[in-house]
Amino acid sequence: MEVLSDIAVCPRPPEGTALTIGAYDGVHLGHRAVIATLKDRARERGLKTAVVTFDRHPASVVRPDSAPLLLTDLDQKLELLADCGVDYTLVVHFDEVRSKEPADEFVNEVLAGCLNARLVAVGEDFHFGHRRSGDVNLLRAMGSDLGFEVVGHDLIGLDGQASATPVSSTRIRAALRDGDLDGAAAMLGRHHEVRGVVGRGDGRARELGYRTANVGVPEAICLPRDGIYAGWYLGADGMRRPAAISLGRRPTFYEDAEASVLEAHLIDFDGDLYGQSARVQFVQWLRDEVKFDSVDALVEQMGRDVDQARTLLAAL
Structure with a gap:
């Protein structure tokens, strides 16, 4: 896996990428399900795979007083993403300026411009951009103009199926606070x-x-x-x-x-x-x-x- 940290010098693969975006804290089973879907679709179309993530949790900038504790530091997150077998991980520096960036600018600069997106896979509840104004609907609308398809992934439970109580970083933190190591490990896929x-x-x-x-x-x-x-x-x-x-x-x-x-x-x-x-x-x-x-x-x-x-x- 190649780690990219400078948007200005992104490789912009000519064949295009299938990518996903998120904090990816913990790289838990739900995250891995999205990446598995991404890899399957990329293989069918001959695309490179990429994960777009951030050098810190966005909440630590947007709402620092209530930002969640992290399940993984950046180094461990990158190791886990490499284990998933993606081609690129782009680590976006997240600061106050980035937090105020309109969602459509992020799409144009990072997804279309830097990574030449041809397919974007995210959870159906995904939000991004200033005041969380970007969502799956915005991605689909912009994708029709910029040449990428959007796959909205169902939220996944422990059985790997769509679930009303999906695996999430928030649930894992709660399990750890309760001392439920078995529950946390089941959702993480590891200790x-x-x-x-x-x-x-x-x-x-x-x-x-x-x-x-x-x-x-x-x-x-x-x-x-x-x-x-x-x-x-x-x-x-x-x-x-x-x-x-x-x-x-x-x-x-x-x-x-x-x-x-x-x-x-x-x-x-x-x-x-x-x-x-x-x-x-x-x-x-x-x-x-x-x-x-x-x-x-x-x-x-x-x-x-x-x-x-x-x-x-x-x-x-």
Whole structure:
């Protein structure tokens, strides 16, 4: 997949493209259904395939106080789109100027001008442009003049069929907030993953007897609800290791911690991870985070958590 980031130097494939547009946060099963339709239609017509997405969620510019947390950062989104097998992904810089662009200008500049669109596939509820003035009807009207067909895709449920309760990024975020990892994974088609850099913690590893990688996840990324989890840790060496994961505010030691901390204990591993990039995948919820009466009681429970995580992950 070729990643394009400058509209002014787009390749404008002479054979034309079949493309889709959207935030594509999470690249979930609904997104993949649209891309599958796109690829089928492109194959029939000998077109290249393209996804038009944005370098940030448009809501972070249009309504920053209520913008959703992200299921994927830009790098992960591009990796997932590449896995879908599209030829191009155009990453449009989204800022205040772009947010005020009329929908028809976006179509002329990006779809027809940059990518030479011959087919556009979007969800039937798709909106774009200033004040969400663009929709499927506008695309169809402009497509008749500019030479592209528009396919309005039904919203897809978990069974891959049209559904009144479709898979969506909003539903996935809600499942994660509820600690419903199975529900989130079913809609994503994979375990929810977050990424960050390993930093230094508060130095309690020796006291507790369990070393952890403290992964600094950007504030804009969606985390599951606080709790203890079994999951996978993917480090800079490319290895996937089982982990017992603590996500929370460490109430045994702190009364009023402002933010949740992600700590991953890599099971049966001892090594220096500071400063390295890490990916953490949440597989199964084990228990709520609780305040213990003593450090000894916490350590005993941590031992049980690690054993449970080891057993669960070994069976996968």
